[in-house]
Amino acid sequence: MFRTAFRSAARSAAIRTSAAGASRRAYATTQPPKSSNTGALVGIAALVAGGAGYYFYSQNEVAPKLQTAEDATRAVKEHKVDYQKVYKEIAELLASEASEAYEDGSYGPVIVRLAWHASGTYDKETGTGGSNGATMRFAPESDHGANAGLKVARDALEPIKQANPWISYSDLWTLAGTCAIQELSLGNVKVPWRPGRQDKDVAACTPDGRLPDASKEQKHLRGIFYRMGFNDQEIVLLSGAHALGRCHTDRSGFDGPWTFSPTVLTNAYYQLLKSEKWSWKKWDGPKQFIDDGSRSLMMLPTDMALIKDKEFKKWVDIYAADEKRFFEDFGKVFTTLMELGVPFPVESKPITFDAINA
Ligand code: HEM
Structure with a gap:
């Protein structure tokens, strides 16, 4: 209700x-000026x-009518x-009939995943990848297994790009992820966002394998996220985004949502990790967990690693117990994620948007 x-x-x-x-x-x-x-x-x-x-x-790619x-x-x-204005248009998209007609009633989760996959390719050693570039517009990156299904989000955002041709795709996608987090948390999470990303061409596509493999556990998670410059606390925090959305058999092969309210960002992911009894799902698909209670929720092996590993578990306990802290810390870490690999112009300043649907 x-x-x-x-x-x-x-x-x-x-x-x-x-x-x-x-x-x-x-x-x-786009029209040539007449006078x-x-x-x-x-x-x-x-x-x-x-x-x-x-x-x-x-x-700017086209001259406005002046x-x-x-x-x-x-x-x-x-x-x-x-x-x-662009933030507002994205928020309107999230509340649109097309979005409501999409699964669970929102494009929000798949847009968050687009923004994260565009950013999470960052390698701090080589300075390659990250949100600066939006190279997922091109094959081979768009065809990487981890990016299956993200065309839905790219296509949903395209009319906003067409209406605002001056904004780069890299800024648009990260602003869209930012907007989705704020709107789906009903204004509880504030994500300061800075403009200034430049799109790159196909030559800057990142190699396959930079995003996490859900079938693995803590060692793999640390390898992937330390490469981006994150620590254990931040790995647990970022994983809290799995309060949103679901897995699809025709995308990742996994199936089902993590929480009962996949279009509202809360700390439910941590609470369910702790409160439910999880067992291996018996099915003809990749290894994943199912909750013994409702038998409608799922966890990936990488999710379960967060309660298996003592260092990670410490943070799961903290965020399960303190939703306010989760909201505060998540906003900050999501900003960091959206800024990976971006050489911002000196004059760029963070903008904090007010959630429209709060
Ligand atoms: C920790 C390592 C992670 C792994 C192994 C992982 C893996 C996955 C997988 C397998 C899916 C299902 C894709 C599908 O079948 O459609 C998924 C969905 C999703 N992931 Fe992650 N993910 C990770 C981290 C993150 C992070 C850091 C974020 C954002 C901050 C995030 C946000 C999401 C969202 C919102 C969805 C739902 C998408 C939808 O409903 O279409 N994930 N993730």
């Missing part, structure tokens, strides 16, 4: 903003852009660097 109330509030928010959204999108269409003083207007736009000019020139000086100013203010 809580979820229904949340959805209907979200829907009315989407309806409330749809008229304004439609006019903004129309404004952003003879176009050059002057573009000049004004560049001047107004000021510090934001970095994005204006390096990331017919008056007012248009030019508005283009800069509302279209070139208005991340709040």
Whole structure:
């Protein structure tokens, strides 16, 4: 019922903003400027852009329609660097009918997974991979086994990219992950986010095998996450995202959700890890765990490693007992994840968005 109330509030928010959204999108269409003083207007736009000019020139792929000086100013203010507007469009997507019609009623979990897989390829030794690049747009990276199913999220976000061609895919995907975490936690998790990622071409695709293999345990988890620069506490924290979403037999081969509320981010993942009795699922699929109680939940071998390993377990206990702390710490670590491998411009500053559906 809580979820229904949340959805209907979200829907009315989407309806409330749809008229304004439609006019903004129309404004952003690609058309050559008509008037003879176009050059002057573009000049004004560049001047107004000021510090934001970095994005204006390096990331804009199409010229906006600039017919008056007012248009030019508005283009800069509302279209070139208005991340709040993009955040809102993503939140509207999450509350849209298409999202509600998707499994469990939300694109949120698969969008979180897209943002994490785009970032979690980072290797701190070589400085390669990470969220800067959005190379999962290209094969071979899009075809890596770990990325199966993420086309759903990339496609869902594409209209927002088309409406805001100035934003890089790398910024869009990480902003979308950030938005999904904030919205699905009903505003409980704050994720400061910085713009400035640049898309790279196919040559920057990362090799297969950089993301974790769910069939393995603590040694593998440490190998993968230490390579990104994370510690034990952060491995446990990040795994808490499995409160969201589910596994699919046609993507990873695993099956089922981790929690009873896969579209709301809470600390339920840690509580269930501890409170349920987990046994190997008897089925014709990869080795995974099933809860003895409801027989509807699952855990991966990597999830169970968090209560098998003493160091990890310490943090599971802390986050199971203290949801407020989980919310606070998770927001920080998710920001770090979204920033892996990004050489931010000096002028970039974190932006904290207000959740729209809180
Ligand atoms: C600790 C190592 C991790 C392993 C081995 C792992 C593995 C998996 C697997 C096998 C799936 C199911 C994919 C499918 O069949 O659709 C999945 C889904 C998911 N993962 Fe992870 N994951 C890990 C860490 C993370 C992290 C760090 C995050 C985010 C911070 C995350 C967020 C998600 C989400 C939200 C889903 C649900 C996607 C959906 O519902 O479509 N995972 N993960």
